[in-house]
Amino acid sequence: MFIARSCVFGSKLINPCKLAFIRGRFLMSAAFHGAKFCWMDGEIIETDKAVVSAMEPIHLSIFEGIKAYVKNDVNASGKLNIFQWESHVARLWRSAAVCGMNIPYAGENLLEATRKTVRANGFSTNVYIQPRIWPRAEAPKDVHFIIPVWAFETVLGRNNPRFSKQRRFIISSWRRIASDALPPQAKAWANYGNSALAMREAERLGYDGAIFLDNRGFVSEGTGASIMTVRNGKLITPPVSASILESVTRETLLRIVSEDLGIPVEVRDITRVELYASDEAFLCGTGWEITPITSIDDLPLGDEYPGVVTKRISEYYADVVAGNVEKHKEWLISA
Secondary structure, three states: OOOOOOEEEOOEEEOHHHHHHHHHHHHOOOOOOOOOEEEEOOEEEEHHHOOOOOOOOHHHOEEOOEEEEEOOOOOOOOOEEEEOHHHHHHHHHHHHHHOOOOOOOOHHHHHHHHHHHHHHOOOOOOEEEOOEEEEOOOOOOOEEEEEOEEEOOOOOOOOOOOOOOOOEEEEOOOOOOOOOOOOOOOOEHHHHHHHHHHHHHHHHOOOOEEEEEOOOOOEEEEOOOEEEEEEOOEEEEOOHHHOOOOOHHHHHHHHHHHHOOOOOEEEOOOOHHHHHOOOEEEEEEOOOEEEEOOEEOOEEOOOOOOOHHHHHHHHHHHHHHOOOOHHHHHHEEEO
């Protein structure tokens, strides 16, 4: 094996060992979203010590996005419950299988690691949990595994001003990655380069977000979230075959919207023109939660914002993640 003794970082020629420290601080700094501790390769450590070499193949990473919400009221503080832990971990394992990685921990080990990390940081408000895995440079069959956690501000909850903020979206000129190029059903960092380009384009043009079309020209998803539309009182969302990520939040909503709220649901292809003609539209996902969209390509959606159906779904979902819906408490586990 060839061992490099120097490399270029910025404009300087330095030892790769020093590069590991410099680059590692960039990746996981002490001010990482306010979190002082993370879990890495089997132990709780300070985030500023979660260092890896810049030579690591981080572009081959997979990850998962999970949230823990405050019990009873998502806009309060107190005891935290992790939402849909088992579904998220199952997706993490599927992503690993698709990308050819072996996870050297059992699900219960990761749950305990997550709990310890949340508690080490002393969080008592809503928390985002993002397990990350990538192959080690020196031993590609082995992996680095890190679990960072951080507090976040939710858009959920009744009378939350963040929910009703105006949001102008565009149809991106970038197409959603096709399944014969990269695996859209895997939560892989490489896929998010696609989202980053679309989001950068939207921001450059003065918009708040972007919607992808797939390689057939049908509506796919947003930049890191599924899209759902409302038309004539019916909830409509694209199928998995539209190059979407198999969203845990999407699957949750498809179930509770139809079974609990009695709103008709249809999973099918959506044309660009039909999207423009929607009465309402919103993004859904762990990160975006339920985020209403005001307009697409400067065409307003419906006569009321946020839409009546979107608002109703959001309020009920907030109750579900807070543990206020008895029949769905099995989706929650203590953090």
